[in-house]
Amino acid sequence: xxxxxxxxxxxxxxxxxxxxxxxxxxxxxxxxxxxxxxxxxxxxxxxxxxxxxxxxxxxxxxxxxxxxxxxxxxxxxxxxxxxxxxxxxxxxxxxxxxxxxxxxxxxxxxxxxxxxxxxxxxxxxxxxxxxxxxxxxxxxxxxxxxxxxxxxxxxxxxxxxxxxxxxxxxxxxxxxxxxxxxxxxxxxxxxxxxxxxxxxxxxxxxxxxxxxxxxxxxxxxxxxxxxxxxxxxxxxxxxxxxxxxxxxxxxxxxxxxxxxxxxxxxxxxxxxxx
Amino acid sequence: xxxxxxxxxxxxxxxxxxxxxxxxxxxxxxxxxxxxxxxxxxxxxxxxxxxxxxxxxxxxxxxxxxxxxxxxxxxxxxxxxxxxxxxxxxxxxxxxxxxxxxxxxxxxxxxxxxxxxxxxxxxxxxxxxxxxxxxxxxxxxxxxxxxxxxxxxxxxxxxxxxxxxxxxxxxxxxxxxxxxxxxxxxxxxxxxxxxxx
Numbered sequence: 449x450x451x452x453x454x455x456x457x458x459x460x461x462x463x464x465x466x467x468x469x470x471x472x473x474x475x476x477x478x479x480x481x482x483x484x485x486x487x488x489x490x491x492x493x494x495x496x497x498x499x500x501x502x503x504x505x506x507x508x509x510x511x512x513x514x515x516x517x518x519x520x521x522x523x524x525x526x527x528x529x530x531x532x533x534x535x536x537x538x539x540x541x542x543x544x545x546x547x548x549x550x551x552x553x554x555x556x557x558x559x560x561x562x563x564x565x566x567x568x569x570x571x572x573x574x575x576x577x578x579x580x581x582x583x584x585x586x587x588x589x590x591x592x593x594x595x596x597x598x599x600x601x602x603x604x605x606x607x608x609x610x611x612x613x614x615x616x617x618x619x620x621x622x623x624x625x626x627x628x629x630x631x632x633x634x635x636x637x638x639x640x641x642x643x644x645x646x647x648x649x650x651x652x653x654x655x656x657x658x659x660x661x662x663x664x665x666x667x668x669x670x671x672x673x674x675x676x677x678x679x680x681x682x683x684x685x686x687x688x689x690x691x692x693x694x695x696x697x698x699x700x701x702x703x704x705x706x707x708x709x710x711x712x713x714x715x716x717x718x719x720x721x722x
Numbered sequence: 723x724x725x726x727x728x729x730x731x732x733x734x735x736x737x738x739x740x741x742x743x744x745x746x747x748x749x750x751x752x753x754x755x756x757x758x759x760x761x762x763x764x765x766x767x768x769x770x771x772x773x774x775x776x777x778x779x780x781x782x783x784x785x786x787x788x789x790x791x792x793x794x795x796x797x798x799x800x801x802x803x804x805x806x807x808x809x810x811x812x813x814x815x816x817x818x819x820x821x822x823x824x825x826x827x828x829x830x831x832x833x834x835x836x837x838x839x840x841x842x843x844x845x846x847x848x849x850x851x852x853x854x855x856x857x858x859x860x861x862x863x864x865x866x867x868x869x870x871x872x873x874x875x876x877x878x879x880x881x882x883x884x885x886x887x888x889x890x891x892x893x894x895x896x897x898x899x900x901x902x903x904x905x906x907x908x909x910x911x912x913x914x915x916x917x918x919x
Contacts (some may be wrong), residue, residue, distance in 0.1 A: 479812035479840045480822040519824050526808075527773070608771070666793045666809075666821045673794070694773065695806050695821050697792040 457496045469510045472648045475672035488516045515588040524560045525609035530714040548577045549657040555664035556582035559593025566636035571616045583645035596632035603630050663693040677703045684719045691716045730917040733848040736841045738834035740767035740856030742884025746904040751784035753908045759918035765805040765837035791819040805832035812840040828860040838864025847872030854878045856888030865892040876900045
């Protein structure tokens with residue numbers, strides 16, 4: 449935040465990316481989008497003009513650019529109380545109706561929530577009954593998610609969250625240490641399909657019993673949130689669940705009337721109308 | 723009575739604080755004039771994993787109930803807001819909040835620089851920034867942004883601070899308008915209030 453960037457320059461960049469690469473950042477929340485752009489300019493020691501040139505002339509640069517632009521800060525078992533509610537209330541509720549079900553992690557980033565969910569399911573003894581799709585628009589981060597390897601320094605926080613979640617074991621039982629990384633057991637994600645998908649421009653591709661999209665839509669403005677929520681609504685079976693971040697809300701969204709709040713503290717919603 | 727040469731053009735007050743700021747904040751909130759005309763937006767360093775309790779503790783003595791805004795929540799006059807734990811809190815053009823989980827800044831999320839910097843961008847010279855006691859430099863840059871946009875800047879007098887790193891950072895980065903004890907900040911807000919009534 450040392451320097452500033454003109455809104456006009458931000459517009460030039462978003463329009464270029466849209467035309468040339470098909471990603472639409474025009475309705476991202478302005479304050480965080482601006483910070484991300486400034487961060488990229490700083491990281492790459494580039495001027496706006498140099499960035500535009502590189503985006504125009506080097507088609508492969510876009511992946512690197514997206515990787516820096518998207519926010520990939522996450523934790524395993526972030527908000528432990530949310531994961532307890534999933535385990536103790538939401539998933540048993542889904543299982544009352546059908547033993548096998550489908551989960552979508554929308555905007556899965558480096559996969560911490562995918563692995564958290566897999567551990568939760570494994571400890572419930574239902575890992576094999578669940579099909580999971582994990583999507584992100586950032587292909588580099590998807591590759592990282594697939595490997596399930598995280599810096600050891602992050603594990604202290606992840607471990608603390610897991611303890612507060614009141615898991616059955618120690619998180620250590622799910623990974624081994626190698627070269628400063630915690631490498632998680634791949635068996636956990638054998639039923640997970642990691643796919644590239646852009647929430648903004650992407651089509652609806654499946655129906656789910658549970659969609660997790662926590663702290664992703666905070667990077668969108670209100671209009672885009674409405675659009676994405678419509679897609680989520682369509683992608684859920686009737687009586688399916690949508691989980692958003694603890695400080696997100698459907699109150700200001702057009703589609704709110706088609707959901708009921710199942711848990712207000714943890715922001716879990718249930719689709720009640722088609 | 724007009725010690726501070728104020729007027730009724732201001733749109734918001736932002737307050738940053740960290741270690742040692744709790745007592746000061748409580749004093750300010752407990753002596754806030756009734757129907758205070760501006761939103762008060764607070765970004766205070768807090769424990770990352772403790773979601774509940776802080777806003778309640780601040781509300782006990784506050785004249786106005788303190789709330790942690792949701793993402794995209796409209797900012798209302800007279801309301802008192804606190805940045806939620808583990809999120810950065812930004813003010814957006816259009817007068818609403820946005821949250822983010824970006825990297826920590828100065829080892830902090832929420833980071834005071836983000837809240838103050840985005841508020842300065844939106845409210846420009848219609849903003850009052852207050853920085854209280856704290857043990858790191860977060861907030862110093864935010865105060866500079868406010869000053870650079872023509873806003874009014876106040877820091878807690880370093881000698882009164884439990885830890886003075888934060889106000890001193892601001893004082894070293896920009897020309898702060900007022901260095902005040904918490905009691906004077908309370909008076910300042912009362913005088914400001916009178917300009918709106």
